[in-house]
Amino acid sequence: MTAPANRPDTGKSFRQSLRELRVMIIVWACAFIWVIGYCTFNAYQTDIHIQVPWCAILAIGAHAWWFIKVYRKLHRDLPWASSVGLLLLIAANGALAGAACDQAARHLPALTFHFIIPANKDLRLTLGLPSWTVYGWLLPLFAANVYTLWFCLKGMKDEPMEAMPKEETHA
Amino acid sequence: MPNPLLAASAGNAALVSFTIYIAIVFVLAWLASRKQESGSFMNEYFLGSRNLGLWAFAFTYAATSASGGSFMGFPSLIYTHGWVLALWIGGYIVVPLVAIGLIAKRLNQVARKSGSITVPELMRKRLGSQTVGNVGTILLVFFQFFFLLAQFKAGAMIMTTLLDDVEVFHTAAQAMDRWTDPIPWVGAAEGSYLLCLLVFSLSVIAYTAWGGFRAVVWTDVMQGVIMGLGVMILLALVLVQLGGLGNATRELARQTPPLKGTAILSIDSATTNPITLKKGTWIEQSNEHNATHKFYLRTSQDAQIPAGKNTAQQNQSENENPLHIPVIQIHTPLENRIELSSIERELNQQSTPAMQAQPAGDFQAYAHGAGQSGAYINAPGPHASKASGFLPLLLAVCFFTFWPFAGSGQPSYMARQMAFRDTATLRHSIIFVMVYFSLIYFPLIIIFTSGRVLLPGWEIASDRIMPEMAAHLTSTAGVPWLAGLLVAAPFAAVMSSVDSFLLLVSSSVVRDIYQQNINPGADERTMKKISYGTTIVVGALAMLAMVNPPEFLQDLIVFASAGLGASFLMPVILTLYWPRLTARACIAGMISGGATIGVLYLIGYIVNGKFGEYLLLGLHPFLWSVAISTTVILVAAKLTSPPKPEIVENYFGKQVP
Numbered sequence: 001m002t003a004p005a006n007r008p009d010t011g012k013s014f015r016q017s018l019r020e021l022r023v024m025i026i027v028w029a030c031a032f033i034w035v036i037g038y039c040t041f042n043a044y045q046t047d048i049h050i051q052v053p054w055c056a057i058l059a060i061g062a063h064a065w066w067f068i069k070v071y072r073k074l075h076r077d078l079p080w081a082s083s084v085g086l087l088l089l090i091a092a093n094g095a096l097a098g099a100a101c102d103q104a105a106r107h108l109p110a111l112t113f114h115f116i117i118p119a120n121k122d123l124r125l126t127l128g129l130p131s132w133t134v135y136g137w138l139l140p141l142f143a144a145n146v147y148t149l150w151f152c153l154k155g156m157k158d159e160p161m162e163a164m165p166k167e168e169t170h171a
Numbered sequence: 172m173p174n175p176l177l178a179a180s181a182g183n184a185a186l187v188s189f190t191i192y193i194a195i196v197f198v199l200a201w202l203a204s205r206k207q208e209s210g211s212f213m214n215e216y217f218l219g220s221r222n223l224g225l226w227a228f229a230f231t232y233a234a235t236s237a238s239g240g241s242f243m244g245f246p247s248l249i250y251t252h253g254w255v256l257a258l259w260i261g262g263y264i265v266v267p268l269v270a271i272g273l274i275a276k277r278l279n280q281v282a283r284k285s286g287s288i289t290v291p292e293l294m295r296k297r298l299g300s301q302t303v304g305n306v307g308t309i310l311l312v313f314f315q316f317f318f319l320l321a322q323f324k325a326g327a328m329i330m331t332t333l334l335d336d337v338e339v340f341h342t343a344a345q346a347m348d349r350w351t352d353p354i355p356w357v358g359a360a361e362g363s364y365l366l367c368l369l370v371f372s373l374s375v376i377a378y379t380a381w382g383g384f385r386a387v388v389w390t391d392v393m394q395g396v397i398m399g400l401g402v403m404i405l406l407a408l409v410l411v412q413l414g415g416l417g418n419a420t421r422e423l424a425r426q427t428p429p430l431k432g433t434a435i436l437s438i439d440s441a442t443t444n445p446i447t448l449k450k451g452t453w454i455e456q457s458n459e460h461n462a463t464h465k466f467y468l469r470t471s472q473d474a475q476i477p478a479g480k481n482t483a484q485q486n487q488s489e490n491e492n493p494l495h496i497p498v499i500q501i502h503t504p505l506e507n508r509i510e511l512s513s514i515e516r517e518l519n520q521q522s523t524p525a526m527q528a529q530p531a532g533d534f535q536a537y538a539h540g541a542g543q544s545g546a547y548i549n550a551p552g553p554h555a556s557k558a559s560g561f562l563p564l565l566l567a568v569c570f571f572t573f574w575p576f577a578g579s580g581q582p583s584y585m586a587r588q589m590a591f592r593d594t595a596t597l598r599h600s601i602i603f604v605m606v607y608f609s610l611i612y613f614p615l616i617i618i619f620t621s622g623r624v625l626l627p628g629w630e631i632a633s634d635r636i637m638p639e640m641a642a643h644l645t646s647t648a649g650v651p652w653l654a655g656l657l658v659a660a661p662f663a664a665v666m667s668s669v670d671s672f673l674l675l676v677s678s679s680v681v682r683d684i685y686q687q688n689i690n691p692g693a694d695e696r697t698m699k700k701i702s703y704g705t706t707i708v709v710g711a712l713a714m715l716a717m718v719n720p721p722e723f724l725q726d727l728i729v730f731a732s733a734g735l736g737a738s739f740l741m742p743v744i745l746t747l748y749w750p751r752l753t754a755r756a757c758i759a760g761m762i763s764g765g766a767t768i769g770v771l772y773l774i775g776y777i778v779n780g781k782f783g784e785y786l787l788l789g790l791h792p793f794l795w796s797v798a799i800s801t802t803v804i805l806v807a808a809k810l811t812s813p814p815k816p817e818i819v820e821n822y823f824g825k826q827v828p
Contacts, residue, residue, distance in 0.1 A: 010284070011824015017277035018748055024269050032571055035261045040564060043258060045549035048564050056788055071806055087806060088763055091799055092770055099774045099787050117564075120549075125424075128417035129617075130254050130548040137257045141264040141609060148268045148605050152598040159276075159594055162283040 013159045020156060027151075031144055038136035040117060048117040053105030055112075056098045063094025186337050188655030189330075192397075192662060196378050199389040203382035223388060228591040229603035230395035231388040232271060234667035235583055241615075242398070242661035243329055246640075247633040249619035252554070252561040253423065253547030257616050259562055262574035267605035270578035275588040275597055277747045281822060282589040289675075290582045290739065291683045293589070294746050299818050300754030301687065308683040310738045310765050311582050312676055317731035319672045319713045323372060324720045326665040330367035333638050333658050340366075360718050368717060376710030379670045380703050384590070387670040394663030399607060401641075401660035404653065406614040408644040409621045413509065419621040422507040425544050426623060428553040429502075429630055432534035433495035434468055436483040438476065438524050446476040446523060448483055448496075451631060453518045454528045456500070463505060467514055468498040468528050471631040483526075495531040499630055510624045547623065565789035573793055577732060580740025583671045586678070637661060673713075677706040726782050730772060733784075737764035737796030745804055750819045756808035764800030768792050 040048065067090050105111035124131040129138070223231070249256045278293070287293035291311060295304030334340040340363070348362030357365070378386055413419045436454060438446070450473050456466040474483040474496050484493045503510055539560040540546035540553025547553065550567070551560030562570075578584060591597050622629070622640050629636050641657035681702050686693060693701070742760045745752045771792035775785035784792050 009824065010280075010822065013280055014277070014748075014823050017280070020276070021273060021748065024265075024272050028265050028269050028575055031262075031265045035258075035264070036564075036568055036571055039258050039261070039550065039567065043255075043550040044564070045543070045545055046551070046560070050564070051789075053788065067802075067806075071810070087803065088759075088766070091763065091803070092766070095767065095770055095787065095795070096774070099771075099778075099785060102787055103778065125417060125420055128415060128420055130420065130424075132549070133254060133257045137261060137264070138613070141613070144264045144268070145605055145609060149602060151268065152601050156272075156276075156594070156598050158598070159280075161593055162280045 010162070013162075016157050016159065023151065023155065027144065027147060031140055034140045034143075035136055038140075039132060042120050043130075043132040043136055044117070044119055047119045050115040050117065051105075052113040052115075053102050053111055055105055056101035059097040059101045060094050063090055063097060066090055067094070186334060186340070188659045189333075189662060192659050193374055195393060196374070196390050196666070199393065200378035200382035200386040203386035203389055206385055223587075223590045223596065224592055225596050225599045225603065227388050227392060228587065228596055229600035229607070231391040231667075231671075232584065232587050232600065233604050233607045234391035234395040234398065234663070235587065235671045236266075236270075236578065241611075242664045243325065243634055243637055245615060246619040246622075246637045249616055250622050250629060250633045250636045252552035253549075253623070254616065254620055255550045255552030255560075255562050257613070258550055258567050259570055260574065260612055261567065262571040263608055263612055266575050266578055267601050267608055269575035270584065271588070271597070271601050271604060273575075273579045274585070274744060274747055275591070276594055278585060278588045278743070279591060279597070281747055284822065287589070289678050289682050290585050290743065291679060292687075294742065294757060295683075295687075297746050297818070297822055298752065298754040298757055299815065300758075303754045303757050304683055304687060306758050306761055307739070307742075308679050310761055311679050311735070314731045314734040314738065314765070315582065315672055315676050315679075316709075316713070317727050318735070319669065319676060319709075320716055320720075321728040321731070322665055322669045322672060323368065323713050323717045326371040326375070326662075326669060327364055327368035327717070329661045329665060330371055331363050332635055333661075334367070335363075357718055365718065368714060372710060372714035375666055375669050375673070376707055376714075379673050379710070380706040383702075384674060387667075387674055388590075390670065391667045394667040395607070397656065397663045398660045399610060401657045402611050402614050402618070405618050405640065405644060405657060408648055409618050409625070409640075412625065412644065412647060413621055416617065416621070418509060419624045420548060422510050422624045423620055424548050425504045425507055426510070426547050427502060427542050427544060428537040428540045428546060428555075429499040429628070430534035430536050430541075431497075431499055431555070433531040434498045435494050435529040435531050436470075436474070436476075436496050436526050437529070438481050438526055441479050441481045442476050443478060445478050448474040448476065448523060451628070452521060452523060453514060453628070454498075454526050455518065456528055461502075464502045465505065465511065467501045467503065467628070469501065469628040469631060471497045471499060492531070498528070499628065500534050501628055503627070507624070510627050513625055513627055547620070563789070566786075566791070569791035569794055573736075573791060576740060576797070577736035577793055580736035580738075580743070581732070582735060582739055583668075583675050585739075585743065586671070586675055673706060673710055677702065677709050680705050680709065726784075729784070730768070730782075733791070733793045733796070734765055734768045736793055737768045737800060738762075740764070741797055741800045741804060749808075750823045751808055751813060752804070753808050753811045753814055755811045756804045756806075759807040760800045760804035763803040764796045767796035767799045771795060 067087060070090060071087060101111070120132075126134040245256070248259075281287075281297060282293050285293055285296035287296055289308075289311075291304045291307030294307050295301060344361075344363035344366050346362070347366045351360070351362065351365055352358045378390065382389075409419075410416060434454075436448070448470055450470055452470045452474075454468040454470075456468055458464065458466040473486045475486055476483045482494055483496055485496060501514075503514065505511070536542070537553050537555050538558045539551065543553075551562045551564075554561045591600065618640065619636060622636055626636070626639055626643055629639065638654075638658050638661075641654045642651075645651050645653040645657065681698070685701055685705075686698070690697070738761045741764065742757045745760070746757060771785045771787060772782070774787075775783045778785055786792075787795060
């Protein structure tokens with residue numbers, strides 16, 4: 001029989017897992033900002049053209065607004081399955097309308113906001129590698145590995161494992 | 172053209188290593204099946220009694236995630252597009268922590284508490300709804316089966332490539348051709364492919380069915396060791412032969428993408444005997460007007476100069492003029508000494524007489540990166556048909572999100588996360604996988620970007636670059652027998668993925684369909700028979716479906732992967748972490764995630780005229796599907812009654828309201 005101190009506390013274990021999940025998402029976000037941020041300005045040899053088809057965003061936004069309006073009314077009037085079905089229909093329609101506007105914007109420049117991030121023309125090597133891979137990939141990899149090591153050794157908590165139900169052990 | 176001696180030695184090494192490898196796999200399956208007798212069958216067969224220690228859990232996770240793509244498709248992409256692949260897999264720097272850590276501990280706890288063996292079963296028990304389990308099973312089996320199909324084809328293709336230079340293999344393939352020719356449908360496939368598909372499928376089905384999860388895990392450990400060793404040896408050989416990485420990178424920076432076109436190839440006088448020009452034959456082109464570069468052509472199809480003629484003809488002509496031989500044209504700067512000496516070495520090893528080449532029409536340049544030095548060491552990377560290059564910024568953003576989170580959403584990884592012994596094992600496994608991935612993926616980029624300098628011109632068949640590099644590096648270093656170990660790595664990678672997917676599909680069919688819906692009172696003996704039978708039947712179906720594989724299989728892999736991630740990522744995360752989640756909201760989330768992928772692929776098909784994704788606002792369908800699945804779950808949960816308090820308390824404790 002499991003000693004009382006080693007018995008799993010489901011609530012405590014859940015909250016600890018949730019805390020660790022938040023940490024991992026923050027780590028991913030930091031890595032994202034470092035790698036994508038650095039590489040945007042240093043890895044690209046040609047100008048980066050960021051095109052935002054505002055008409056497609058408008059179409060998707062309008063559907064989102066429609067979705068919320070319909071959702072607020074539906075749960076009073078329709079059964080659950082019909083409500084969800086109708087909302088799915090609006091979402092699918094939003095995807096189609098967004099795609100159609102996205103296609104139209106490719107042919108009509110006026111339907112698109114256009115930003116340019118200038119290219120990095122200075123091609124340098126560091127340690128025999130392209131410099132952007134050292135500062136935009138290897139260094140963040142090293143940092144992520146050091147943090148992972150610390151987190152796995154000190155940050156993550158060990159917890160007693162849940163016992164399996166009886167039917168499982170005899171199945 | 173590959174050196175025939177090198178090719179033969181590498182081919183035989185591949186055959187020997189493959190035979191030894193299969194023998195060891197079967198020994199492991201036998202040992203695993205003996206272990207089964209001591210435990211509960213279902214728990215043991217599908218989850219190894221939830222007793223995986225550090226090495227087993229870490230290696231099985233790493234080996235399953237490194238599929239055939241990591242050792243065949245990924246090297247091919249690196250060779251074709253250059254250093255930008257480092258940004259493409261940028262998300263891997265946090266994959267060990269995020270993809271394993273995000274849900275593993277909680278998933279394992281909930282699976283133990285509910286006594287679940289499969290992911291749909293876990294959702295069914297946690298949410299108290301049979302329908303959740305059924306919808307999950309249908310989606311899992313549907314998307315995972317595509318994945319399985321793709322891996323069967325990849326396995327057969329890798330074997331065909333690696334045994335291409337083995338004489339016994341060709342004899343057996345011809346015999347297979349003769350036997351299968353009269354059989355409708357089957358006869359349409361090539362004998363070599365059929366033979367490899369048969370051997371590969373029978374081996375993997377047999378050891379998976381025989382040994383179950385434990386055999387899969389043990390073979391994964393062996394496969395993981397082979398992959399790691401293979402990469403480390405390749406890296407050492409590359410660095411030694413280049414005399415330092417800087418030399419290769421500087422030469423790579425001066426390289427420009429090749430041009431594609433056709434040429435008329437001829438010799439001075441008519442030949443008395445036919446001359447075979449194998450795919451990959453080099454021809455030096457005269458280039459009087461350019462003092463800085465040398466021009467070379469390389470054939471990308473087999474051709475022949477018939478007796479009595481002096482002009483080459485295509486063996487199998489699909490275009491109008493058989494004299495127009497498809498070639499690529501490479502412009503090599505005179506400063507690129509390693510690259511030039513590699514081409515000269517291959518030219519000298521050819522047995523064909525000196526040839527003249529006359530371009531037949533204009534050569535076609537790459538849509539992005541043509542004539543641009545530095546294209547191979549910077550983003551977005553050259554691309555033959557896309558003007559925006561291989562990896563535009565928005566796509567880089569998508570992949571940085573895709574790798575860690577789509578990885579978390581794959582049920583094959585979740586099955587492993589349900590099987591580790593304790594949380595200490597999990598913590599140490601994350602560290603191990605972190606070191607393993609760091610030692611695998613970055614070196615692979617170094618190896619195959621260097622491959623552009625050591626073995627130029629492989630754009631003609633870039634998916635062969637892994638075995639070609641192995642054969643070249645080991646032969647040049649005087650250790651040709653080592654090629655066997657190196658070429659076993661792709662076998663290992665594909666097999667370790669196939670066995671996991673096979674077991675995942677069969678466990679869903681047995682546990683979630685048969686035991687839940689057809690025969691809930693089945694005794695252990697019946698379950699044993701059904702489990703073995705299902706694994707064999709699922710494997711056999713996948714093999715039969717791949718006898719004549721569709722061409723767009725690579726797209727199907729991405730489709731299946733995105734579909735699984737879209738259907739399971741948010742529903743499983745919220746099942747584990749959100750007490751307010753209801754069964755109906757979970758069902759709506761799974762269906763909407765999967766359906767979004769379906770709709771965006773359908774739009775892609777309508778817009779592009781071929782199977783492929785539609786990048787709405789430049790974003791991958793996976794991101795859209797996760798966003799929509801999350802929204803639908805949140806909305807549907809609010810529309811439905813809260814779950815029963817006793818279920819919430821059972822899984823979240825009393826403190827949670």
